[in-house]
Amino acid sequence: METLSIYAPKLVTNREYIASGHRACSGCGEVLAVRYVCKALGRNTIISNATGCMEIISSPLPETSWEVPWIHTLFENASAVASGIESGIKALKRKHGYTKEVKVVAMGGDGGTADIGLQSLSGALERGHDFLYVCYDNEAYMNTGIQRSSETPFGASTTTAPAGKDSMGQHTWKKNMAAIAAAHNIPYVATSCSSYPFDIMTKVEKAIKVKGPSYIHILSVCPTGWRCPSNLTIKMGRLAVETGIFPVYEIEDGKYKLNIDLPGLRPVEDYLKLQGRYRHLTKDNTAVIQAKAIEDYNRIRQLAGLKAIK
Amino acid sequence: MTSKHTGIESSLAIAEAVRLANADVIAAYPITPQTHIVEGLAEMVANGDLDAEYIPVESEHSAMSACLGSSAVGARTFTATASQGLILMHEVLLVAASLRLPIVMTVANRALSGPLNIWGDHSDAMVTRDSGWIQIFVENGQQAFDQTICAFYIAEHPDVLLPTIINVDGFHISHVIEPIAMLDQKTVDGFLPPYKRAITLDPDNPATMGCFAMPNMYAESRKDLDIAVRDSKKVILDVWRKFADLTGRQYKPVERYKADDAETLLMVMGGYSENAMDAVDKMQNEGKKVGLVRIRLWRPFPYEELAQAVSGAKNLIVLDRAISLGGPGPVCSEIKAALYNSGKRPQVAGIVGGLGGRDISPADFEKIVEIGLEHIKAGRVDETLMYGVRE
Numbered sequence: 009m010e011t012l013s014i015y016a017p018k019l020v021t022n023r024e025y026i027a028s029g030h031r032a033c034s035g036c037g038e039v040l041a042v043r044y045v046c047k048a049l050g051r052n053t054i055i056s057n058a059t060g061c062m063e064i065i066s067s068p069l070p071e072t073s074w075e076v077p078w079i080h081t082l083f084e085n086a087s088a089v090a091s092g093i094e095s096g097i098k099a100l101k102r103k104h105g106y107t108k109e110v111k112v113v114a115m116g117g118d119g120g121t122a123d124i125g126l127q128s129l130s131g132a133l134e135r136g137h138d139f140l141y142v143c144y145d146n147e148a149y150m151n152t153g154i155q156r157s158s159e160t161p162f163g164a165s166t167t168t169a170p171a172g173k174d175s176m177g178q179h180t181w182k183k184n185m186a187a188i189a190a191a192h193n194i195p196y197v198a199t200s201c202s203s204y205p206f207d208i209m210t211k212v213e214k215a216i217k218v219k220g221p222s223y224i225h226i227l228s229v230c231p232t233g234w235r236c237p238s239n240l241t242i243k244m245g246r247l248a249v250e251t252g253i254f255p256v257y258e259i260e261d262g263k264y265k266l267n268i269d270l271p272g273l274r275p276v277e278d279y280l281k282l283q284g285r286y287r288h289l290t291k292d293n294t295a296v297i298q299a300k301a302i303e304d305y306n307r308i309r310q311l312a313g314l315k316a317i318k
Numbered sequence: 319m320t321s322k323h324t325g326i327e328s329s330l331a332i333a334e335a336v337r338l339a340n341a342d343v344i345a346a347y348p349i350t351p352q353t354h355i356v357e358g359l360a361e362m363v364a365n366g367d368l369d370a371e372y373i374p375v376e377s378e379h380s381a382m383s384a385c386l387g388s389s390a391v392g393a394r395t396f397t398a399t400a401s402q403g404l405i406l407m408h409e410v411l412l413v414a415a416s417l418r419l420p421i422v423m424t425v426a427n428r429a430l431s432g433p434l435n436i437w438g439d440h441s442d443a444m445v446t447r448d449s450g451w452i453q454i455f456v457e458n459g460q461q462a463f464d465q466t467i468c469a470f471y472i473a474e475h476p477d478v479l480l481p482t483i484i485n486v487d488g489f490h491i492s493h494v495i496e497p498i499a500m501l502d503q504k505t506v507d508g509f510l511p512p513y514k515r516a517i518t519l520d521p522d523n524p525a526t527m528g529c530f531a532m533p534n535m536y537a538e539s540r541k542d543l544d545i546a547v548r549d550s551k552k553v554i555l556d557v558w559r560k561f562a563d564l565t566g567r568q569y570k571p572v573e574r575y576k577a578d579d580a581e582t583l584l585m586v587m588g589g590y591s592e593n594a595m596d597a598v599d600k601m602q603n604e605g606k607k608v609g610l611v612r613i614r615l616w617r618p619f620p621y622e623e624l625a626q627a628v629s630g631a632k633n634l635i636v637l638d639r640a641i642s643l644g645g646p647g648p649v650c651s652e653i654k655a656a657l658y659n660s661g662k663r664p665q666v667a668g669i670v671g672g673l674g675g676r677d678i679s680p681a682d683f684e685k686i687v688e689i690g691l692e693h694i695k696a697g698r699v700d701e702t703l704m705y706g707v708r709e
Contacts, residue, residue: 085383089387
């Protein structure tokens, strides 16, 4: 810890753009991810934020945690608002002597991105606006009380897809947003996780340098919704990556690169057993998740030109 | 300064007004009968006649959302829509008003599904009534052109900063080719101040826009917005006065036509008032004491002007071009509410008609007056009649 406090400031700015004192739950992986994203973005940034946890914890009138210009309007339209901001600045530059170099960023949770905001996101990616979209994915509608989304993983119990006598909870597989974003032929797509600050920051720096749309999907641990101890946030994110459940990779101009290349995967049980949302799973359920994790992980390896692992 | 009259489709005249206003961003999605406006603007941008960012969004919801973003960075912003498009963006409209973003929008008024119907009525405008937007109705292409220029002035005025809708009847105005007196660029530049707002999304002065409000703050926010909408009338009147000085065309919140000695007044909003004028001319020639009152300013609602405009009449027959299913016509119910506490008030009959593009000819207006008067005579003023419906 002591060595970290000596070296970390040399690697990362100690300037914060989302101030402490916000109302996030203890152990919130999302706000951690957003904090790293903002550090990498720096001050010349305008953020368009979808409704959700990050908006609610940071902006109770008349207070704000934001030290960069920030706008929240609705749940499903963060990308469309960002496209207006980007276009507005373009017009101001051309016509009214505006000279600032501003990075436009839209952010939303998994619901605001993969469900209700998907159309708005797809439209903005397709039109080629010069902006970055960040999805901080905590795998359910946590702000409204842990309801399932299309990013909720197979087997997880949520309040609208609960495990019960006749149900093992979520019976669909997590929507692949990175692939959907990449299908728009945008220059930069990446996945990351709230437990890997340098991976997030490197990717944000890369994303804002490209001309055109970029998309970063960050798995963000939610102790409240995943029903795990809040001191395990960092460990939980690492386990998601180390078990192959959430591969961390990037797609630059269509080329896949696995950023965290593991010699072997830990059993998914290491990850599942620490979370109350998977408490009900049987051995058979776990075996299904194990097989799918390896299959998905190997698909990414294959796309990245790497050999499959067992 | 004012050019000679040019024969032009109203939609294209509106596009020309937006060009003259030098809009910075246009975000739009196609929907009949609005589309000619944004097609016209797209063509201007493509030909270099208008230097603007044109965002061809994937829905009206995103059109209005993009408008929020561009207006919030300080860009002059325009869009146009109609009907389903307007109600799809409805959620966003309320935010535009609450963030005090002076977006200007033409609504080519059209019926709402179902059944699907692409023709004109005012159902869409009525759904938007309580959204915090200034709403102005016009009666022809000239007014549509004039009010579009005025709308930027009104909306962006530092004492207003409210989004503004110009309601233009779908097809009956939007698609009609009329002789319209355009203004030239120099005149518009002299009339219309630049859009400058104190607070924008600016990294050098970071602002947070769109906080959420707890029960201890929400009511104050809404009250603040309500005051802003009400107070905007002062600026609207001032802008219309300035516009009259420039062009000789004076607009008022409530306008009267041959109403001075009328015992019975027809009340119409929007394009059908021109047919009502013909009917009034004919009826007055026949010695009938019938006049016309037209509502131009729908929000903020012109209480005083309305009370003054109808105070001398015995009977008021209000035409609603929208239906409130199971309730009174929306315009009529507002008129009744506005007059209820005034000492001198006419008897009011509400008639719903002209839905989904059905014409109301001058002869129809004569019948509407007859039916309205019978209704009042029979003391059945609580009922809402529908005119010209096969039963």
